[in-house]
Amino acid sequence: MNKTRQKIHDVIYEADTPAGKAFDILLIIIIIISVVLVALETVGWINEKYYSILNIAEWTVTILFTIEYILRVISIHHPRDYIFSFYGVIDLLATIPKYISLIFIGAQLETMMAIRALRILRIFRVLHISRYIGESNFLYRSLLVSRAKIIIFLLFVLIMCILFGTLMFLIEGPKAGFDNIPESIYWCISTISTVGYGDIVPLTGMGKFLASVLMILGYGIIAVPTGIISAEMVQSRKKVDVNTRVCAECMCDSHKDNAIFCHQCGSHLDDDK
Known part of the structure; x- marks a missing residue:
């Protein structure tokens, strides 16, 4: 993995650095906004009056989610491990509804909204912020x-x-x-x-x-x-490891705070070394 991919991996998958923390906070804000948009679209008079604004905002969120999904896939050694993981499936479901509505013009609005509402599950990523992961x-x-x-x-x-x-x-x-x-x-x-x-x-x-x-x-x-x-x-109260380091090889994320190598596959956690 080259340094650029390693840098992307550290920012997206880990929250121990200022850039990683900022990315996670920004992602959570976007997730909350996307869920609010889905909720507002179910209110008849709001959807009728502000349809254009809501549609633009929805496309903006969809594009941001798409970029994030692609970066998550290309920044790890085995994309399959992420794609078929819990978060990978949820991230994909959060991204595709808007594209499906373009392909299937007659798609049920309620069905698309229900799928997009699954974005709320992405809020679980807050648990990967180092401030909260220990608790x-x-x-x-x-x-x-x-x-x-x-x-x-x-x-x-x-x-x-x-x-x-x-x-x-x-x-x-x-x-x-x-x-x-x-x-x-x-x-x-x-x-x-x-x-x-x-x-x-x-x-x-x-x-x-x-x-x-x-x-x-x-x-x-x-x-x-x-x-x-x-x-x-x-x-059972005792010290809990609070790092958010994710192995780029096997996607394992349960490492000791002072770990250098992945305890599951043995890969160096700083893959550029």
Whole structure:
């Protein structure tokens, strides 16, 4: 990889340098603008009155995304690794809708807007800014370690909803809107989550008693997952690597702060050396 490609790679894929940070911040601003444009186009009177302005702005964003996508592809050794990665697919979907609308004139406007709305997923790139990557990695690791406890807890909640839903069907019955067990389980879930739409309500004293128990349990159920994750975060708190260096060979981005070589493929992280 020559020095020009290495420089492009360092700016686009890494945020440890002033140029890299500036690029990431500019990219996030453009992403937010693009999502706002998609939202505004769904407002009828705004789209009719300012269609020309919105169209020009949309083409400007599309061209900028296209240039960025091309630079990302040409600045790495194996473009396939980026093209078929999560971010690569999202970046492509964020770029092509405007071009598709030129090829297929009759393409559904709603479909194009839905695809362009996927641009909001690109906001996850903020997690690659060195200021935030340490905390995001720490949160991800805490969630990963806590997943077994959370899954067991959710299974317990599901069993409880099935049990209480069945009881409410037997106690209240169709006269109160509990037409079947699935409907009763739906009511139980909306009650235990403290949402309570009110489309189905118990009428008998026993039903109201069970509903009150579920409401009280709901507050605890909301707090338990938070407590599980918080406890894990307190126990596993330690220094987290905050660099954003990306290997140009294999696209690995989980390196130690003082790493010189990629721990996955062994390539020199400063490829021009």
